[in-house]
Amino acid sequence: MSAIKKHDVFQAVADPTRREILHLLSNQNLAISEITSHFSITRTAVVKHLTILSEANLVSGKKSGREKIYHLHPEPLMEIKNWVSYFEQFWNNKLSMLKYLVENEEDKKE
Amino acid sequence: MSAIKKHDVFQAVADPTRREILHLLSNQNLAISEITSHFSITRTAVVKHLTILSEANLVSGKKSGREKIYHLHPEPLMEIKNWVSYFEQFWNNKLSMLKYLVENEEDKKE
DNA sequence: TTGACATAAAACCATTTGGTGTTATATTAT
DNA sequence: ATAATATAACACCAAATGGTTTTATGTCAA
Incomplete structure (x- = not known):
């Protein structure tokens, strides 16, 4: 139990791109490609940001067909x-x- | 004017040691050595943290004799x-x- | 079924981060 | 004057960060 959290919420929020992702997800749930289209970085980079946000329990992704929809957990x-x-x-x-x-x-x- | 800020406040606060430094300085102004005595890291490391906090305008140091006293700017x-x-x-x-x-x-x- | 789409996984890279140790300089106390 | 103290300035290092490209794999639509 109580797994070692690699990324805490302070660190997760330290990056401006990740803060923007949280803002995007506050309006609507989005697939990885949809999130990527808001930035000038590659999808791979976005996925890495999403992984960090997930480890801080700020977002979670749910597979839906061939898409993976991310939604916000602001708690x-x-x-x-x-x-x-x-x-x-x-x-x-x-x-x-x-x-x-x-x-x-x-x-x-x- | 408007120098490029290398460290913003989100990044400054992302590190647990730096958050603890801010907490220490909220009780009293402290010299570098006094801050260092609260941690198990070297003074050099503490100075680097203080530099980052300074760049985010969260603390400032004022020389007083051979000591440099740091105080908090929480704004x-x-x-x-x-x-x-x-x-x-x-x-x-x-x-x-x-x-x-x-x-x-x-x-x-x- | 075949192509287009969406994600996943891996290897790679430059820079930053958080730390170390060493050496030098300024200040204080004896 | 001299020893102890406090800081400053370097050079160095391993690991993490934020990004890339390449190569699969699964899913949908025509």
Whole structure:
């Protein structure tokens, strides 16, 4: 159980092409060729991106005749949302600029 | 102007060590050696991570005597937050399971 | 059944990544 | 002055990344 995940969601989303693929799949399920037609890279390259997205459980493909239809599973993105939300306190309150200045004073002392 | 950014914020945050560095710096400003003491990697490796984080404008270092103190700039994380928030619609409403099932039916037909 | 289409699998390649070790330079404390 | 500390600047390395081309294999439509 609990297989070693080779690609986590942060890494999966680090590549702009993969982010665009996720966006495409948010509108409709698409076959590999249909996804490829949106980019200037080869189908093989697209398949590799899809494999990485699959390993992060962000998409899954289902064979349908001679096509393989991919669809989105956005749930793992929650991990990113939660991670980022921790840092919101540092820009979300009015005291952040004061905090910044105080910290800089500390820098000068040490 | 508008220099070519070698590392964007998505890529900067893709590495677990770099995420941990950001977390450390959210508590207090730290010198390179202090950051290094939290990990089992060499200082040289930590410096490379800090360089990548700097290029993404997530941290900046300020020389103070013989030390270089790094501090956090969480603002660029907003880009990630905004990107992820688009996908919230797909898990945030009660209809997502129905939507999922309908899409699967469509897969069977095509 | 035969050609066109869609995917799969494999070998290959250049660059980046995440790390190492070594050497040099600047600063601090004794 | 000198030793210890903190960083900087290199050169180096194995593995991963993001891409390619080539060669199959399965499926559909005429």
